[in-house]
Amino acid sequence: MPVAGGISGRDATDLAEELGASRTGGVYLDQDRDRLVVTVTDETAASAVREAGGIAEQVTYGAAELDAVTDAFNESVSVPGTTWGTDTEANRINVQADSTVSDADYAELLRVAEPFGSAVHVSRVDGELQETISGGAYIEGGSLVPCSLGFNVRDKSNPNSLFFLTAGHCTDKTYGAADWRNGNGLYIGYEVGSFYPGADFGLVRHYNADVTKPGNVYLHDGTYQNITHSRDPFADEYLCSSGWKTGHICGYVLQKNVTANYGDGNVTGLFRWTNCIEGGDSGGPVFHGDAALGINSGKLTWNDGCDSLGQPVNEALAWYGMEVY
Template sequence: MRKQLSRRAVPVAVGAVVVAVLATNAPANAERIAAIAPAAETVVAPAAETVAERGIPVRAGIGSVRADGLAAELGPQRTAGVYFDRKTERMVVTVTDAAAERAVTAAGGVAKRVKHSVEDLNAVRKALDERIDTRGTTWGTAVDDNVINVTADSTVSEVDFAEMAAVLAPFGDAARLTRLAGQLDTSGPVNGGKYMRNGSGGTCSVGFSVQKKSDPTQKYVITAGHCTVLASGEAKWYNGANVYFGYDAGGRYPGTDYGLIRHNNPVVDKPGNVYWHGSGQVTDITHSRDPGFGEYVCQSGWVLGTYCGTVYELDVTAHYREGNVYGLFRTDHCVSDGDSGGPIFHGAAALGIHSGRNTSGCIAYHQRVNPALAWYGVEVY
């Protein structure tokens, strides 16, 4: 969420509430982070991606790459995708028929029979994309529950809610409609997760340090598109020491949610890492990839710090006030205004950029980082 300080003052009482929330959540969050936090100052990824690096400590059976391969071999009519089962610590390949189940089992994998295929679930999302354009709504694929999870926040009228229910009715249990309290919202050295502000007072979090593939001497910060697009015409950005470090070099929002800031101050350090609030340690980011369903990932932002959580939905459509954003993923991170643009990562892998949230709780939506890197022709370093 981009935090626009110039548009609304933040009273001391609100700041006190934020501190209280941080103090309340700190012990539990420390336990969650302990399993994944870096033991040393820098963590370097292995030469090749491993199951553990993806946050999936499978004790037996096939790994995530092989599971994805099996699902691809089955095709969109015979599987609904793969997910990590945290209870058994194994990858699961969903299947829609007995022959597919036997094929997965014979390959050493764990199969789960489901009713709806990728093709079925995509039909639900297509119907929603074509027929519903209501602000405050989201939908995405919950692979483990074999359902398109549809949400409507408190701003959605009863009439619109009923219309959504009618659109979903023909799909039966392939779709699940839920009313959420709160509102869908994006308002909100240069390390990933650190504070940054523009000249008009809008604050966001640094995403990932990147460089041009064609010219590695050109350094940038990749962050949320709404941070740069909604910057009130002010292109300059400053770090936490109030030092100018660069200017807007691009932004796409809505539709997608990623933006680019060009480094333009040689005296400001540009490390390719992510900052862990609380410990002061950093994790070196060496490569990027898409997140996996059920994966345990972490987020860093200057307001609420570093939180870790689980990927609960993929291919999410979010109807923000300013317009629709597609292809997001949802986690259970706690975030606040100003955390927008912060990095979502696991180990040395860059996964996403924080986009928005539902204000009623720890429900967060993130832009996948790979489409952003491809669009701007840049890479993490």
């Protein structure tokens, strides 16, 4: 993984955490230099980053101020067709409204944004925000809704107990305790958890001894990517996704801590990235090399293309007490 001027990505993240939410706006990947940048709000913090061998960039807003903007929108706005989240490189919260958002609701977005000045940018986009209800392998639940398997996982307290993650809006729409099958109609397990809206992840217990459950991702070209660990994505990081509908696609992280409303209520804590997943890719894995990063959640479309939204995998793993393998 790229390093920040001689320090690792983990060290850059740890350094930002040590500085605290008021003195740094986060870490992002500078694609031109292929280096991680630690954003800081004062010269003392910048010196600390440089002394550690990292690249520092002074910005106006710390993560605490940006999070306050997100909190304000989370608490007061629930409009289908809207998203908001942190653009670390631009040092602001970007708010998007799709073509279904009324003029009155758009005016409300501007009203909520006004007290925060340049810390927030509101804009319209053509097209429509959609959840991709339909990674890797094709799977379907009791309602025959097609989705994609995310990551095979195991119980941290009992490693022999195996499960898989997928999108919460997939498990939510099976109406609980559903049987799940693969693309050949073979029974693979039953649903044990669903978190949607609010977040977008669900858990299915493997319950077929005749089906192998490797800790890898199918790349839809006859090859596989082994997964060994999980982490959160970096801003501007290059990452990839796998789903039965679109196969193996890659892009760059645009925003973190994104809130999206697909019509069922706000889903918070997502990340937005370039490239376009399709219906059926929901629940599929998002990854960088052997690192599990997220689960396909939805997409924001416009006339010339679309961006995708991902649910960070670590939140799902922590919620259920699971780990990748």
